[in-house]
Amino acid sequence: MADPYRVNGGGQHTRALGKFDNYSASERFNKALAAAREWLTHFEKGGATQSVTVMEACDAYVNNIRALKGDKATNDLEDRYRRQVKPAPINKIKVTKLTSDTLSRFRRLVDTPVKVGTLGETRARFKDTVNRDMAAVRAALNQTLQDGLATSDLAWRIPLAAFKNVTRRRGISLDRAQRKMFIDKAPADLAQLIRALCLLPLRPGDFDILKVGKDKSGSDRKFKVPAEIAHFFRNAAADRPADAPLVARAGGQASDKDAWKHPLKLFAKQLLAR
Template identity: 30%
Template structure:
């Protein structure tokens, strides 16, 4: 396969996204530096041939590391592989999960790695499934594991999502034959129809934000001003904000699609203040040391604050999103626009908020009265 001039930024920018990396000319015998093109940016991938085996290593996002630095790191890593000091043995499900968490740390940061680690350690590491060899894993094993989880169906779906992501990573990195993916692709998620019905008034939202730790207040204020998923807001970087045009780019989140949304004056002021004196790669909302917030932090803070405020027991960060979507729909904003801003589908809007749309429709029809 012909090499590609991936050391040139214009060449990388013109490449179409795909799972397999584009490799450049060899850096040393059997050693190559590759570029995996993503929908947004890309990552450096090193490949070292050792006898008949191929070793792969992710070296981080392209926008944080130059070609020269990645090549230097690849050469150092390749020497360790040939010397036998770089273990790439990923055989069991737990091995695959830990490799995936390490990749999340390199590619997405500590917050994403911590979130994946917490889910997998809670559900996989202590279960017999974790000790199974990847090449022996069967759909029946996965169904039994899921059945053994003592939690609601929605939580089981989230645990399954994290495990499948780890298993797909194992396929991507050639730790297991791609044909094994059929074992987990055949398992359908539970259909969860419960509606998030904790609505907070504007006064309640303001009171809740004020009762939270000061460092969390900007993040929760963002959720009150924009109907984002909490995790999507937590992962926003300065590079996502275009203060000149008043637009915010949302990367891939649960909806698996990026989008650009217009900002209100209040939201623009908030995000611009958070972006001040930060680089494009830094998080808009973060601890003083620059690390992003994780779900467990804001979850614990809200649980502690909601009782004294007399808020519903199920109040959580998602309540801000639900309340915002509710306000937009009852204000008369059409459901398609709300779906686009919120990053969801019309089907989901109608499923969770159909009762509001019916009520609003009845009110609109009342204006047609001839009386």
């Protein structure tokens, strides 16, 4: 069944509503009429004529962020959508068909305990991690509002809201002697990263994009640092091109998240076992 809608300029838009085969013959007319009215309401509120699924909305948001902020900001989004949205039932649901019940079920699915270790044990997901997953999905759905692909955020406003006051503090720290021991015993490239983290108040992920000749925003920037820090980074940058990673792995690649996370955990376990 199709429903036409004539706009002010005289043009006519037509949208297929489907066959409604999952309903009995006596129900189909009323279901089709309700679907047509729903689409007309969406259109009259300024909604676009086309519709997108939740996964399509996430993909479009990824493309938008990649164009605005580059690959680093985008990769985390892609990972969250791949882990949480793609395998979930909401994957193929049209954004205009979302309900608070549907998204509440999705949230419960995301909040399901995760397996830890190799013995099949589970633990509850950290709520601040769930918040980051929900924020990514909210952002994609809110983009559909701006693009006219949806006309209300009522379906996700409450179900995808963030948990409050759940940010975890990193309560574990190493003293100066412990940090020195880590640096002295770590592989050369890992030791360089740990040393850089000790010298500058940056997160490990920040070193993914720092270049020999450029800062995080891609610009050249000059500022004064203590002699010890200047000496360390002068040696790190020696005889290397301006577009090379400032803190690199043994093969010259940037120290991205996955490159340093697992070796650091393994090294720490080995060190504690000695």
